[in-house]
Amino acid sequence: DGGITQSPKYLFRKEGQNVTLSCEQNLNHDAMYWYRQDPGQGLRLIYYSQIVNDFQKGDIAEGYSVSREKKESFPLTVTSAQKNPTAFYLCASSGGTAQAKNIQYFGAGTRLSVL
Amino acid sequence: SQQGEEDPQALSIQEGENATMNCSYKTSINNLQWYRQNSGRGLVHLILIRSNEREKHSGRLRVTLDTSKKSSSLLITASRAADTASYFCATVAIIQGAQKLVFGQGTRLTINP
Numbered sequence: 001d002g003g004i005t006q007s008p009k010y011l012f013r014k015e016g017q018n019v020t021l022s023c024e025q026n027l028n029h030d031a032m033y034w035y036r037q038d039p040g041q042g043l044r045l046i047y048y049s050q051i052v053n054d055f056q057k058g059d060i061a062e063g064y065s066v067s068r069e070k071k072e073s074f075p076l077t078v079t080s081a082q083k084n085p086t087a088f089y090l091c092a093s094s095g096g097t098a099q100a101k102n103i104q105y106f107g108a109g110t111r112l113s114v115l
Numbered sequence: 116s117q118q119g120e121e122d123p124q125a126l127s128i129q130e131g132e133n134a135t136m137n138c139s140y141k142t143s144i145n146n147l148q149w150y151r152q153n154s155g156r157g158l159v160h161l162i163l164i165r166s167n168e169r170e171k172h173s174g175r176l177r178v179t180l181d182t183s184k185k186s187s188s189l190l191i192t193a194s195r196a197a198d199t200a201s202y203f204c205a206t207v208a209i210i211q212g213a214q215k216l217v218f219g220q221g222t223r224l225t226i227n228p
Binding site: 040 | 148163214215216220
């Protein structure tokens, strides 16, 4: 999965709980992205970051938060405000000439379920 | 909103046959990309075709682009069981002043041995 590590692979959330999904990359990429994928659907953009200490909301940011304190790391927190969090979450990164073409490299994903 | 829409949503063929998937999009593009996703895994970039290109090949993959019809097709020749996966087209959209990759809903391809 191209130098992008997502953990954990499976995650369970209880009612009212915040959970954090980890995404680490060793590709020296500037840009990182979080997507949500529901069964049989395409990807929807949650948040993205073009550079350290900066990030922007995507199409479905409500109920999620992120930070980008280090170039290698872009954790996603699913807050209790996200009422339907069950989905497959994918992290991606892009950099250099690939970023100029918007080619993205993906992690293996985290599957989040609600208990 | 979905910039790219794939057709068909699902395709099942016999090993050795060719598989063709189509993608339509709405706005002008700089490039169009195809990605592959094995079940329960992340996406893998397959091929990129620029807006001034009409056809591109990579191994058993052939991509065409018709900007007048705002459509692209992905052809996989001599399919193998290992080609079983979902295939997504993606285009770049300018949203809130930034370039973002927008994915279609994908075509689920099953290769029967």
